[in-house]
Amino acid sequence: MAARGKVIEQANERGASLVDSAYAALKHAIRESVFAPGYQASAAELALRLGVSRTPVHEAALRLQEEGLVRILPKRGILICALAPQDIAEIYEVLIAIEAGAAELAAKMPEAGRIVLADDLDRATDAMAQALAAGDLTAWGRADEAFHRLLVERCGNGRFARIIQTVNDQSHRARMLTLRLRPRLPSSEAEHRATSDAIRHGLSGLAREAARRHRIRARDELLPLIESVGLRHL
Incomplete structure (x- = not known):
């Protein structure tokens, strides 16, 4: 049981690390206008462009949405928020x-x-x-x-x-x-x-x-x- 718990813990840590990496990569791309305001794409497309996995990109987008940098549009993808x-x-x-x-x-x-x-x-x-x-x-x-x-x-x-x-x-x-x-x-x-x-x-x-x-x-x-x-x- 202890060994199984250790494996689960390590898997959770790897998952968190992947999300952190996707978050940092996506945030950098937004800040530096690699993804321009108004740009919209699926999580899969963003993951491909950033060279990361799709699931962490979705999790990272949830964090960035809280910060006002993106909007997650159900069944339509992720929108880079524009500033008026x-x-x-x-x-x-x-x-x-x-x-x-x-x-x-x-x-x-x-x-x-x-x-x-x-x-x-x-x-x-x-x-x-x-x-x-x-x-x-x-x-x-x-x-x-x-x-x-x-x-x-x-x-x-x-x-x-x-x-x-x-x-x-x-x-x-x-x-x-x-x-x-x-x-x-x-x-x-x-x-x-x-x-x-x-x-x-x-x-x-x-x-x-x-x-x-x-x-x-x-x-x-x-x-x-x-x-x-x-x-x-x-």
Whole structure:
């Protein structure tokens, strides 16, 4: 009986591992727009394209549906959810609120922790500058995401990171889809450095306002841009 139980346990672990792998692969493909918004396919087709098994893809899709990235359509397959301009506006409201709070909290940390975080934020900003100089917009987008992820994950409030995760995935997809349309990418670097400098020096009010202004500026630039080029969804 003990041996049989061990076999069942190992099988369950393998199944969970396959689902985790399918979830990671499908989520990455959605975030990087390998599967564009509005794309619809069966679990079997997605499994074939991702090189994974069909059953784990269905289980992974259930998790992604909870995160708002896909919709499972009975007998019709899996639909990659699109973001309307109103969705983008709502996502930015969440980002503005949480990241402003995260920057304020980070600036209130003990000095040693503030300096380490500020240095790491500056490294992400340096990577953005290098990518932009090289014309590598994909690398720029990933470095930009790294800055914002570090800010929230390291501010000392673990709930912030959990709350923001879903909209982060959605905002990253919007970021990657609109990079070539946005005229003021260099502005982000200066705004990031204003946030990290305020954190480094423990200026909580300035850190909060710098993070808030940065996201507001990005929102106010992106939404009219989406409208001007006639994008109905991302």
